[in-house]
Amino acid sequence: MNTPWASVDYDIIDIVDSVIARTIAPEAETIDATGTFPSVAISELADAGLGVLQMHKSLGGAGASTSTYAEALLRISAACGATSTVYMTQMHAAHPIHLQGSQEQSERWVPRLCKATAIGSIALTEPGAGSDVSSMRTVARRDGDSYIVNGEKTFISNGDRADVIVLFATVDTALGKSGITAFLLDTATLDGFVPGAPMKKLGQKGASTVTLSFQDCRIPVSARMGEEGDGYPLLLRSVVRSRISAAAQGVGFAQGAFDVVVSWANARDLLSSKTTHAQDLQFELARLRGDITAARAMLLSVSDQVDASAEEPVAEVSLVKMHCTTLGTTVAARCVELLGPDGDLVSLGAERLLRDAKVAEIYDGTNQVQSMLVARDIRLAATSATADA
Numbered sequence: 001m002n003t004p005w006a007s008v009d010y011d012i013i014d015i016v017d018s019v020i021a022r023t024i025a026p027e028a029e030t031i032d033a034t035g036t037f038p039s040v041a042i043s044e045l046a047d048a049g050l051g052v053l054q055m056h057k058s059l060g061g062a063g064a065s066t067s068t069y070a071e072a073l074l075r076i077s078a079a080c081g082a083t084s085t086v087y088m089t090q091m092h093a094a095h096p097i098h099l100q101g102s103q104e105q106s107e108r109w110v111p112r113l114c115k116a117t118a119i120g121s122i123a124l125t126e127p128g129a130g131s132d133v134s135s136m137r138t139v140a141r142r143d144g145d146s147y148i149v150n151g152e153k154t155f156i157s158n159g160d161r162a163d164v165i166v167l168f169a170t171v172d173t174a175l176g177k178s179g180i181t182a183f184l185l186d187t188a189t190l191d192g193f194v195p196g197a198p199m200k201k202l203g204q205k206g207a208s209t210v211t212l213s214f215q216d217c218r219i220p221v222s223a224r225m226g227e228e229g230d231g232y233p234l235l236l237r238s239v240v241r242s243r244i245s246a247a248a249q250g251v252g253f254a255q256g257a258f259d260v261v262v263s264w265a266n267a268r269d270l271l272s273s274k275t276t277h278a279q280d281l282q283f284e285l286a287r288l289r290g291d292i293t294a295a296r297a298m299l300l301s302v303s304d305q306v307d308a309s310a311e312e313p314v315a316e317v318s319l320v321k322m323h324c325t326t327l328g329t330t331v332a333a334r335c336v337e338l339l340g341p342d343g344d345l346v347s348l349g350a351e352r353l354l355r356d357a358k359v360a361e362i363y364d365g366t367n368q369v370q371s372m373l374v375a376r377d378i379r380l381a382a383t384s385a386t387a388d389a
C-alpha cells in the first residue's frame with residue numbers, strides 16, 4: 001500500500017491515515033452494526049483540511065491531484081465503506097457546482113461542502129432512469145421566475161441528510177438528453193420536497209440511501225446551473241469523477257480484506273510456517289497482492305489521465321471502474337474463504353468489506369454498462385483504424 005506514486009501527495013495521505021487510525025477504523029464495526037451516519041469521521045476529515053481534496057484551495061479544498069484523492073479514498077474504503085461513500089458524495093456534489101454553478105452558487109456551497117458544514121448530494125437516478133438518462137421523468141416546468149419540479153429520484157446517497165442537492169431534471173421529456181438541466185437545491189428552503197426513509201441494504205449501512213420525492217416543488221430560476229439543456233454534458237463529466245471514486249473503493253475493499261488475512265495469518269505464524277497448508281496460503285497472498293498492486297497502478301494511472309486530459313477519458317475510466325470494483329468483490333470473497341470459519345466473524349471485518357464491495361459494481365453505472373462503453377470504444381478505434389488503412 002505504500003509504493004510511492006509520483007502524483008500522489010503523501011503529506012496529505014499521512015493526515016488521512018491518522019484520521020483513519022483515530023476515528024474511521026475504530027468506528028467501522030459500530031457504524032455497520034447500527035447504520036449510524038458517519039458524521040464524526042466526515043467532520044474530522046474536513047477539520048483536517050481534507051473535505052473535498054481536489055477542490056481549489058481558494059474554495060476551501062486541498063488543491064490535490066485526482067490520484068491523491070483516489071489513494072485517500074482507497075484507504076478510507078479499506079477501513080470503512082460507509083464513511084468512504086459519504087465522503088466521496090461530498091466531492092460528487094461539489095464538483096458539478098464548481099464546474100457549472102454561478103460564482104454565487106460556487107462561493108456559497110463549495111466551501112461549506114469542503115468544511116462539511118453542509119452535506120451534499122447528487123440526484124440523477126429515477127425508478128425508470130439511470131443507465132438510460134434520456135428516460136428521465138422528473139420535470140422542471142418553467143413558471144415565471146420559478147421552476148415547478150415534479151417527480152421522484154431514487155437510490156440517492158446522503159439524500160435525507162443533504163443541505164444542498166445537485167438535481168438533474170428535464171425541462172421537457174420530449175427533448176430526451178437535450179432537455180436535461182441541472183439545478184442546485186437548498187433543502188432548507190424547499191416546499192414539496194420529501195426525502196424517504198433510509199433503505200435497508202446489504203452493506204455500507206451507515207451511508208444513507210433514500211428516495212427523493214418532488215411534488216409541485218417551486219424553486220427560483222436562480223437555482224438553475226447553466227442554461228436549460230446544459231445538464232447532460234455536466235452529468236457526463238460528473239460520472240467520470242464518481243466512477244474514479246467507485247474504482248478507488250474497489251481497490252480499497254480488496255486491500256482491506258487482504259490486510260485482515262495478513263494480520264490473521266501472522267498471528268498464527270502462517271506467514272513463516274513451511275507446512276503445505278501455510279505455503280498454499282502464502283502463495284495465494286502473493287497472487288492477491290499482485291492483483292491489488294496492478295489494479296492500484298491502473299487506478300492511479302487513469303486518475304493522472306483525468307487530470308492531464310482536456311477531455312474526460314471516458315472509456316479508460318469505465319475500464320478502471322469495471323476492473324477495480326470487480327476486483328473488490330472477488331478479492332474480498334477470496335479473503336473470507338482464506339480465513340475459514342473466521343471469515344464469517346463480524347469482529348474480523350472481512351465479511352463487512354465483502355458486503356460493502358458488491359454495490360460498487362452496481363452504482364455509478366453498472367459494470368455491464370461500463371462494458372458497453374468500453375466495447376463502443378474498441379469498435380470506434382477499430383473503425384477508425386480501418387478507415388485510416
Ligand SMILES: Cc1cc2nc3c(=O)[nH]c(=O)nc-3n(C[C@H](O)[C@H](O)[C@H](O)COP(=O)(O)OP(=O)(O)OC[C@H]3O[C@@H](n4cnc5c(N)ncnc54)[C@H](O)[C@@H]3O)c2cc1C
Nearest residue numbers: 122123124125129130131155156157362363364365366368
Ligand atoms: C447504494 C447506492 C447508492 C447510490 N447513490 C446514488 C446517488 O447518490 N445518486 C444517483 O443519482 N444515483 C445513485 N445510485 C443509483 C445507481 O447509480 C444506479 O442504480 C445504477 O447506475 C444503475 O442504474 P439503474 O438504476 O438505471 O439500473 P438499470 O439500468 O435499471 O439496471 C438494471 C439491470 O439492467 C442492466 N442494464 C441496464 N441497461 C443495460 C444495457 N443497455 N445493456 C445491458 N444491460 C443493461 C444493468 O446492468 C442491471 O443489471 C445509487 C445506487 C445504490 C445501490
